Amino acid sequence: MGPPRHGSGKESGLQLRRGDEQRLVPQEKAAASSGLRKRKAAEESAAAREKKRLQSIVIQMVHEKSPGRIMDLAMKMLEGPKPMPHSETSEETEDDPGIVERAFQGEYRTVGGVDNVDLLRQKIEETGTSWVAKNRIAPVVTLVQSSGWGKSRTICELASRGVFVVYCSFASATTTYPPRSAIADFFYTSAVRLLSSGSRLVSESRFMLFCMHYFSSCIDVAVDKQLAAEDFLQELMLGEEFWRLVQAKIESRQKQWERRYPALEKVLLEEPSRASNVWGAWEDRVHRRMRNTDKLKQLPDPPKGKLKVLFVMDEAGWFGRCDDHRAFAAFDPARRAARLFPGTGEVVALYTDTNDFAGSNVAPPCRPHSSDRVAAHGTAVSHPAYCFFAAHSPSDTGTGSLPLGKVENLGRLVAYGRPLWQALLKAKGDPQEVLTLAVDKLLGGANSLSKFVEQGFMLEEAPLAILGCRVCLDINPQARVVSGLVARHLLSVVSISDDREHVWTDWAVEPVVAAAAAMALRAGRKRTGWQYCLEKLEDGLMRGWVVDRGYRGELVARVLLLLAVDSLQKDAWRCFTFDELCRGLCGTSVSDLRKAELGVEDEEKGRKNVGDAKFLCLQFRKTDIPLKELTAENLLAFGKAGVGIICSGGIDIIIVGFFGGTFSLETMTAILVKVKRTKTLGNLDLAYAKCSPEFSGMVALLEVPYVSLLVNVADSSSDELGNSERQSVSFKTGKLVKAALMKKMPANVSMGVALQETHPNCEGVELWGKEKGMSSRSKRRSLRNVEAWKRYFTPVDDDLQHIVAIKGLQAFSSRDQVKRLVDITLKSTPGMRRLEERSQKICAEMMFSLVRKRKLRNKR
Template sequence: SEEDEEIVQKAFSRTFQDPSNLSERFIKFIDKCLDDYETIKGYYAPYTTLVQASGTGKSKLLINVAEKIMTVYCCLRDSKSSGYPFRSDIANILVRDFMNEQEAIATYLAYICACFQKMQEFDRDFKEWMDWHTNKISQEKFWRDVENRMGDIKSHLMKCSKDSETTELVKKYLVKKKHIERKGSVKYLFAFDEAHTLISKNDGNKSVGKNSLFYYIRRALILLPKEAGIFAIFTDTHSNISNFSPVSYLDPSKRVAEEGFILFEPFYLLDTVDMNVNFKKVMTLKESADPQHFFQYGRPLWGALLMPSSDTKGMESEHIIELAMDKLIGGKFFSVWKKDLKDSQKKIDILETLAILGPRLCIEVAPQSGYAPDLIANNMRLCINILEDRKYVVTSMPTEPVLAEASARIMNDPHVSLTELINQLSEALKKGVVEAGYRGELTARLLLLNAWDCCIKKKNEKEKSFDDTDIIFRFVTIEDFLRSLLADNVYEKIENRLEKK
């Protein structure tokens, strides 16, 4: 709705909270990458990837960094998506079918050259530059001018028959008319947000031959003169890590696979979890059950949606929980997803099972499993570490009240079979998808969770509060919980030891 859209925009415009100097660490990281590319032989192209799960602040980080580095920001979000940030107007030119490889590479080089020219002509600060080409109103005129410039540049680049000729011609377009006063190697950052459309074969099969568009944009980056000070960053909410930074033997470029070229490691340490929490404040039980409090835990998305600004009403907490439920199952509407379970006899698969149970069960997904990057890409699981060879991805699902509540509601929905979830979890253990060294602990956790859920249901029936859908965000007595957990004959043995209050 328009109201939700306004809330999301306001939430995105909130001041970037950076208690751990994340922006500075990211800038140092890309500066080192470009410095190594310029001085050390063996690196393939001047780019890297920004990898992390949804809601952790990747796009917000780029916007904040753009205040310190001259940045061209382009959101390549799917044309059918209603997400935020909005798809950039120029995306239709960059994500489309090309006649051949030469046209694709020439288009991406023309884009970089045309934007470079615009940057040289701009005489205000970096923040105003960023607003000029990302603002929903002003960007149309900006990108139309870029597109017009691209046409002329592209026609000249198409005449080049050798890579060396192309690079020499590009140099003529990258004439620096103004001095960028920053000490780092990166003078100009080209950011491609929601970049999964460059590798996706689902959006109209946007590719040239057997290669994805990402292959050709990398080829364009290679042809840039090293002294240009240009670096590219690719980021996305729903892309698989290996698509952007693959292991060498899976890389689509023969030059990388056969000649031993090095790709820069991804940047993934987005330590934004719990960044909005005031740990010094002592809370009462009543205060801790207030959405204003527990929505601050976890990734910053939840708190931003609840309180986008001091003068704007945020989303209702119930709406945010529903959004979290949709995100846990891969971005589908939960209402549609569960209807499919009922109508088409569809089975819950292992990926969905791990996503649903993850926020409550503390599941350890095997780093070598192919499910690990998929859970980061589509199901809110966080990336903790990526080994240098990129074969192993360590993931985690931190304690997040919002996701735990979303998980609990899915698990207790009448259309979702807990037995089926447990069977799929068992199958994941057999296949080595889930670390099998702590089966006893998993069983204990399932029993405790089931006891809690049953306790909440009984409490609702007793209090006749059937409209209260919260499962996690409620209090129960130890007595009621133990009564739900233990068999009657066992509970009777300890009942007298419980202190009545």
Template sequence: MAAKERSNILDRMVAFLQKEFGTLEDASRMPADYVIMMLVKGDPQLPQEYLNVSNAEELCQNQPQLVEMLKEACLSGDFNRFASAFLRIVQPKPPTPAALDYLINPFKTPYVGAAVDGLYEYLRENNRKFHREGGHYGKFCSIVQSSGSGKSRTMIELGSKGVMVLYMNIRDKADKHNWPPRDDIPARILAEDLGRLTEESYTQRCCIFFTAIFLHLGTRLRELFDLTGCRISRAIELWRNEMDGTLVGNRRVQFFQDVQETYWKITNPKSARACIEELLQKMDPVFFSEMSPKPLTAENYEEEFLDYEQNMRNSYSNLIYTLDDLMGTTDDPKLVIAIDEAHRLSTMVNDRFRPSHLLCRVISAYSCIRGYLGSVWVVFASTSSRIADFSVRSQIHNSQRAVTAGSRLFPPYTLTGWDQHAIPLADITYADDVSKAEHLIRYGRPLWHSNRLRDTVMLAKEKLCNGRTFNVHDSNQVLAVLGQRFSLDICFGHPEAAEFLETGVASHLRVCDAITEDRMWRFTSYPSEPILSHVAGWLLHNEPDYIVDALKCMERKIQDGLIELGKSGQLVSRIVWILGKDSLVRQLYTPTVPDRTQSPYLLYCQKVPLTKYLEKCFGNTVWPDNKQQAEAAKNAFQNAYVNFSHWISMEENICDEYRSDWCAKQWLLRHWARTAAIQCCHGQPLIDKVIPIYFHNAGRSLQDSMSLMMISDKAGATASPTDVNAIQAKHVSINCVTGLPCIAVTLDMGVVKTEVRSTFSAKQSPRLNSLGYADPDEEDSCLRIYASGMNAKTFPFLEEQVSLETLLQSIVQHATEPAYPHPVGERLQDEMIYGSTSRPRHMEWENGAKGPAELLKS
């Protein structure tokens, strides 16, 4: 630092301390952390992080010699020694771009999508239900979603909808490399130094905190309305600018300091009376003369001042009165107190209480005041679905009035948006573009598109693994990586399912689709997110043994019953098809460390020639034995490509006879655009999977260049070589006749005998007409492949990885095992689902009285 600049800072230090404390001697008697806060407050050139109490306290605790220097400087008037040490210690270090920039960028880009509108509707409906249906515990709710999905931004953006948002982040003080930044004052009051507190003292702490919040909110709101001439939109815009939760602005810092000052005054009996008088001056006397049974004065109010809850309720009522007076009485949300990183409140304190229980009890106490309909909500946000369980306990302390409230909670909001930055399908003009990183990072959560590619890939690795490295022995990491690519299905009834899903959402980017109102069921998934699929592919193949070790971990979870294999071994099929493509893409392109590559393409999202892919999967035996048919098939698919990096699962048939808006080619193109293959629903006739096929032809549009591979999975011991002939793209449930050659495959994975055979008509291959279309007979343009066995003879590429063949064989065997290892149990299960099929075991109730021997014979 230049000498002149240092001298200017010294002059400002002395001048501001004299202004603030009167004399330097008076300043020497004040706590050192408070003096440092005042120094920083008076000089914007100093690091503003020390305006926060906890940072100033931590500095003084870690630097006791600095405290002594400060006291000496105040007594002597010579600040040179203190200033040199202080500036050397607190000079801010330039942040590493990869540490914070990639988290800050999503808050700088223009907001896109309707998630904030959905949250607005959700809060409006919650307010309506709260006042008209009754039975709800309090005016609080939650947002639960995995990292990078836009929870914080969505809450803050409520300001654009005319809502006053008071955002506070209570993340742990050790979590310094995250964004939005921590708000020290709310974090310290709500979540820290709780070990010495009782339930009653923590409840009082929350009551006093909300009292101070309501007081200063009402005061500032009145000031803004007066300043803007009662223009509501302008006043809220000013509030939004000065209280932006992503900025550490002076006005925002000052607001929380004012709240803290009031909090301290109410907590300290010596200053309580003065605080009460100030509080009464801020409140509307007409309003309180109507509300109070006796005249409200400082004297009689002080008599009941220790009733912290009533004090809070009065402050809240005054705030509601102000809001309704200025903004009208409707269910539209007017004020949202957003508490981010709220999972910190769910930790048990000394086996006595959970802060979340008591905080929500406090919210219930003020929000259940009769006659006040104002839409003021506390919204908790976290990656952890534990915040959806912030609820009332069965035992209520006698001093609490929360017993007047109901017990129902609002289900959490999860709809933070998806694909907000995706390119419109009509703007995708080249097939190779879909493999480019700049295209693929637009899909999924908004975090990816907001950053440079290198930062995005590094960030995706860390967030998917919840760490800087991939630990192949950590089942949560392994199932996250495999789940993102292979669409693992979780068995809800498994005792580990709830914990696994909770951990996946909180730590491994699993998406929370919904949580039921009773919080008993959490529906989660890994939606299509190509950048994560590429990262997962790289992690699985980064070391030679990783893929086998990961699949072994998965097999153990299949044996335990946590992972569902599918009755026909659909999971094994998904694994084989992707691993075959991974093997080919690593053969055709040079694998590189993903965060160091300069290539614009993502390796595991690259397209590969279809003919080479079929040969990689099945070897040269994939072509018909008849040379003429083989030559015709190779010619038909010589310009065809496949490109898929992950599987997505359907919940209904591909099509039905009533679909009037169906366009098969567009459906296939959309999956091609995000490198996705399709796992059909369980009830889909004829097939289990679809892989899009692209035919490269400069004279044809992308949409008219799409066809498909249809796959049927079987895991039984009996071969079904003719079933492949029944697969028809024109079937009403598929309806994907494209006029281009297609492929039908039957995989008989449970059959011991190894066989790969195919047929393809040797008749004239389809040719384009003058309009660029072809519509040959489907039998003439479908390559039909039958493959049996799960071994290296059927799938030669399995030999490339030691133990992979044996492992997949072992996994397939699980699909052939009965759902119940004990046959009597299986028959008892049949009795419990009468009428589920027309078969005797589901229809003959006479079986209910039979003994085990007779039952097994029937």
């Protein structure tokens, strides 16, 4: 990613460009909705409310502990059908159930010239019009993305474009919005009953008929209502009358078709050959009697496009993994039932959820069942969609200055990332409540943080999510934890492979989520969140869940930096000075180091003290903008978002800050971090020189004092680094380093050529001139760094660079917390780690070149 791109994303056929935005502003209809829901709640009987309460308790137990016996035991306590599976990712709050509803009911605004609603319509319509010609199984689209990105809100907005959105939610939490549909119980229990009523073919055929009855009944009621598309959706979402009529029609149709079961099932049970289409004759008989094209003609045409009716199944994960072991999975027959729709693009079914239930659209298995048209006969399925509908970005993300009070304003930081956060802030008005909700959603459920404090336990994937969104962990696209992280812990889907076996994911630039993670990491009684999460991270590294650890220990360095920030005991969104960061890292400040190394008399009057520079660093993120292309505006945007930049090319990490009380281009400074993991430190002056904007070729050359921070994470407790010199902390200025390098013989040909051109009379050039002809190897060396060294040596009188070197793991205050992490992340050889990183980079570039729509860079 580049600087905070609040509208960037990709899905097959649906491209969302930088700057995609939407605003959610509460409207008066939210009040009417809230009043209607209150009246409905008041009409519930005490027995019904008690039953719901017991169900929620049982669901909570299953969600947290997942033993099969708990569900079996709990079902004996309840009467009636089996409850719906718990929606693990619902937008919910305990103190104010209406907050999400008010946010959802707000006005949908499209800004930035990008119409997300129309892009979604085009994607859906393309599937509906081409499924026959492209030999796809059915006009079905699956939309997969983590919670809060605006899936439901954008889908519902299609009603304003004249599309009749038949929105059925299977969420079970009572505070969810959109609320669980009134027909959800009937649909789910019917599915379980029919899918366990006989052999696979018999069960699937009966459920297919039920789905066809559902589709036809919904269209019938929509025609009978004679409402506009928006009014139709409003009645469907807020009332029970529509679903009551639909259920009655379904039950009536089922009774009529029950007498046809034997004849239809006889067609299926005739042993088909492997090459035949087992559903062909069955579908011919059924479709002739169920075609509803005449009914569709009675619905008004949309102002644009062909799509008239969109059947939406939200929180549809249970279709791919039914909890009842007696029933077959529901997704394949439900998808097959959609073949009833005409091939004109007028009707499409859309299944959406936060997890990867789209994996039901898997590649053909080795031994497909004869009923599986996709596996046995090569029919294709539509690729899952995954997209971002971005929030309105803060107005100050450009080059404008920002006072300290605004920099530390949590309400400003809430505006980054998924639209859920800003919508909640507009509806509630208190950023602290949004932060509380972010904590619950990141950890996987309400009150998760208090449970960790009291019980010392989190959900399995929660520690990876907490560290991942701050440290920037790349999750293996094949790891089984990806599904849980997307479903319950805010990890976002970026791409899905054609065979559905790889799900590429990423952590968004979301300061409020990073602040929530910081709260979790600092919490705890017997042991802190940091201790708990680092243990789980080590376990994840051993299992291969986390990739791109960095071959020099870059992951360890990011952990050490955030440990130092959190040790300051400030709110995560408060700025810290470099002196404070140094104390957190190694127990001493840069001001003290300068006095010890250079003496007070050497400090120039009027020069800004880098120890007083202020920084905001909530999380680290990688950028797809090369270091040499990062502009000052880019750096300013990252700094305002509280994002530390992960990069390469002489500098591994950049943390952007400012001097004084205003964050602007003129006051901007930075910490340039160079990570090493070496037992022999060698000539440190070379490392200091390379950790500079000039050598790295940064476009944004700093005009105020800045810091080069050398971090050596090698463990010096058991090897030759164990002497006090090599595990100490030292300070130098860039001016002294340049002077020292010019007096020594150049370390390589590139440096020698650069010095010869920039300072031909220096001592180093004279020494190099005597020696260079004696070595034939020097003639074969690369001169690719000549320009870099020339840039570095040109401003010889420049004294902006201030260098702090932490020369071994033993010099860090948090060494005990990361020692095992160092051993695990760096257990292979540097060459192997470099090879792993190189392979990952090549694969990532091949994958995301299509996303960015630009040519691949040759970095091999």
